Amino acid sequence: MASLGVNIDHVATLRQARYRADPFSVLAEPDPLEAARLAEDAGAAVITAHLREDKRHIQPEDILRIRRVIRRLNLEMAFLPEMIAFACELRPDEVCLVPERREEVTTEGGLNLLGGEERFGPGIARLRSAGILVTAFIDPVEGQVRAAQAGGADCVELHTGGYANAIRPEAQEHELSKQAAAAELARSLGLEVHAGHGLTYRNVRRYVARIPHVRTLNIGHSIVSRALWVGWERAIREMVALAAGE
Secondary structure (H helix, E strand, O other): OOEEEEEOHHHHHHHHHHHOOOOOOOOOOOOHHHHHHHHHHOOOOEEEEEOOOOOOOOOHHHHHHHHHHOOOEEEEEOOOHHHHHHHHHHOOOEEEEOOOOOOOOOOOOOOOOOOOHHHHHHHHHHHHHOOOEEEEEEOOOHHHHHHHHHOOOOEEEEEOHHHHHOOOHHHHHHHHHHHHHHHHHHHHOOOEEEEEOOOOOOOHHHHHHHOOOOOEEEEOHHHHHHHHHHOHHHHHHHHHHHHOOO
């Protein structure tokens, strides 16, 4: 059984498509803050938002507004000095460290922590000293799990893109086996386990059934897509149930 973290980035993407010049105008819609409020009301345990360096969707002001009113915020961000400083001042409940490339459409893979203890360790320690739970978004590989633990992270978020993009049953099974092994190792090392990327209403039930140690699933695009047909709150309630294994 896993709880649901709702990623609201694509709500902001829709707003920015028309109101990039003035995203906080009284005319600007949809409002990521309202999406966050309604998501919590519909059962989301966490609100996740990725403040990218290029500010292509979520804006710093969105994060500030959301932080003031919701119960639990997971801030996704690149491992950059200015982002660490922002997070330490804001003090979200969680920070998820992710890789970023300006040319990518969305995050394409996990953060490479191998051999990076000296680089990542001080920043992770600074975030933790601010009372923030620190997650590393990584590929489901033994070396990356061990590096996350060695670097001081509290948690790993397993990149589920390999599973989500697998078409053939044998490929799906292979990816699930990798996820299960990484989750088991992380748990044995004392790390909390989250997962996300590409999970949908079609594939999440099987994932939850096979990977019992995952505490939170962070899902965005599929929920926003489903909401076009059934509404935001119903889309979230349906995914909450699937994440819980119902």
